[in-house]
Every structure is written in C-alpha cells, then in structure tokens.
Amino acid sequence: MKKLSGRVVSVVAVLATVALVLVLVRPAIFERGERTIDSTSIGGEFNDIAQLATEEYVYSSVGKFDDEGLRLLNVRVPFTGKNFLVSYEGKVTAGIKDAGQITVDVDDAAQTFTVRLPRAEVLDSTWTEGSSEVWDQTMNPINQIKVEDVTEFVDSRREAEKQKAVDDGLLDRAQASAEELVRSHAKALIRGTSMEDYEVKVESAT
The missing domain is CATH 1.20.5 (Single alpha-helices involved in coiled-coils or other helix-helix interfaces)
Structure with missing residues (x-):
C-alpha cells in the first residue's frame, strides 16, 4: 500500500x-x-432627488494597505503579511441635499424678498473611474490579497478624503456658493415684475 x-x-x-x-x-x-464577466439584476427603482451641488473638492492621492499578518512572541512571522500601494483620483461634492427645504418669504410692506437655505452637506464622495493604479503589492500565497481588502481600502480612503475636504472648508465654500447662486436667481426671477425693486435677502440655517 x-x-x-x-x-x-x-x-x-x-x-x-x-x-x-x-x-x-x-x-x-x-x-x-475564456474569461466571463456576468451580472444579474436583483432589483431597481427610480427615486426623485432635488440636490443642489455648489462646490466640489478634487484630489489626487496615494494610499497604502498594510496587513502585518501573524506575530509570534511579538515577532512578525515572515510571509504572512500583505500590502499594496495605490494611486487614485476622486472628488467630494457638497451643496444643498434637499432643495425642497428652501423657502421664500415675500414682505410687501418692507419690500423684501427673503430666501432661506438649509445648511450645506456632503452629497457624494467618489473615485474617478479608471484613475486608480496599483504600484506595489505582495504576492504571498499564504495570505493573499482578497476582494474584501480592496473594498475596505477604498471605503476607508473615500471617508478619509471626505473628512479632509470638510476640514479644508468644503462646506463653508458650498454654503457661500449656494447663497450667491440663489441670490442671483432670485434677482433674475423678480426682474421685470412688481417686486423688481425689492431687496433680496438670503439667509442660511444655523
């Protein structure tokens, strides 16, 4: 035997x-x-949106994913780790999430046309399609890079870039742009009407 x-x-x-x-x-x-790529739709629906995007933060960055792998007596075990380095581009968009919350108040006695806006929010944080490029990655048969690793990396970097945009003043710029945009539209709206001489005011929620 x-x-x-x-x-x-x-x-x-x-x-x-x-x-x-x-x-x-x-x-x-x-x-x-033969390589085959296929998909099956499991659901879909249309939803109404009323977003007013007024500012975007465009970035180009390099990120690294590093998994040390196993450790024995606080010593890293060889060939059990994995890492990769990726360059990517994307953008973070901000503005009024629901334009339906914008209200208008006309005071004929005071001759004022007041538009009230909600606060600007981050509307989206996306990577530019086709911009990502892998510069370095481990080829470890013991602890291979998985789809979950890439997904985790993408989600974490997208969130990090969004926070960086906010810290750099994205929301303040989006709010100012929204106010200026609404003010110009309001003036154009009342031009040639009985309210043409009214003072246009734009107020943002605190």
Missing part, C-alpha cells in the same frame, strides 16, 4: 514537472480559458 502511494505521488510529481517544462518550452500548447 505504501509502495502504491509512493508511486502515485511520483507520477503526479512527474506530470507536474512535464507540464511546467511544456509551458516554458512550448507555451503555444496551452491556451487560457
């Missing part, structure tokens, strides 16, 4: 060696199988 097992192992090893030699010497013998 042991001899038979040994022969089987030997045969498998020989076949694997022959296959490797053929790949190196006569690569034309082997052909890649």
Whole structure:
C-alpha cells in the first residue's frame, strides 16, 4: 500500500514537472480559458432627488494597505503579511441635499424678498473611474490579497478624503456658493415684475 502511494505521488510529481517544462518550452500548447464577466439584476427603482451641488473638492492621492499578518512572541512571522500601494483620483461634492427645504418669504410692506437655505452637506464622495493604479503589492500565497481588502481600502480612503475636504472648508465654500447662486436667481426671477425693486435677502440655517 505504501509502495502504491509512493508511486502515485511520483507520477503526479512527474506530470507536474512535464507540464511546467511544456509551458516554458512550448507555451503555444496551452491556451487560457475564456474569461466571463456576468451580472444579474436583483432589483431597481427610480427615486426623485432635488440636490443642489455648489462646490466640489478634487484630489489626487496615494494610499497604502498594510496587513502585518501573524506575530509570534511579538515577532512578525515572515510571509504572512500583505500590502499594496495605490494611486487614485476622486472628488467630494457638497451643496444643498434637499432643495425642497428652501423657502421664500415675500414682505410687501418692507419690500423684501427673503430666501432661506438649509445648511450645506456632503452629497457624494467618489473615485474617478479608471484613475486608480496599483504600484506595489505582495504576492504571498499564504495570505493573499482578497476582494474584501480592496473594498475596505477604498471605503476607508473615500471617508478619509471626505473628512479632509470638510476640514479644508468644503462646506463653508458650498454654503457661500449656494447663497450667491440663489441670490442671483432670485434677482433674475423678480426682474421685470412688481417686486423688481425689492431687496433680496438670503439667509442660511444655523
């Protein structure tokens, strides 16, 4: 029985060696199988939106994913870690999330036309399609890079870039742009009407 097992192992090893030699010497013998990408829709619906985007933050960055892997007695075990380096571009958009919350108050006695705006919010944070490029990644058969690793990296970087945009004043700029945009539209709206001489005021929620 042991001899038979040994022969089987030997045969498998020989076949694997022959296959490797053929790949190196006569690569034309082997052909890649067909690659198929498919999807199935499991649901979809239309939703009304009334967003008013007034400012965007465009960025170009490099991010790194690093998983140390296993540690033994506080010492990193070789060949158990994984990492990759990615450059990417994207943008963070801000403005009025629901334009339906914008209200208008006309005071004929005071001759004022007042528009009230909600506070600006981050509307979206996206990567530019096709902009990402992998510069360095480990090829570790023990702890391979998985789809979940890439997804986690993308989500974390997208959130980090959004926070950086907010810290750099994105929302304040979006609010100011919204006020100026609404003011110019309000003046155009009442031009040529009985309210043409009314004072246009724009107020933002606190």
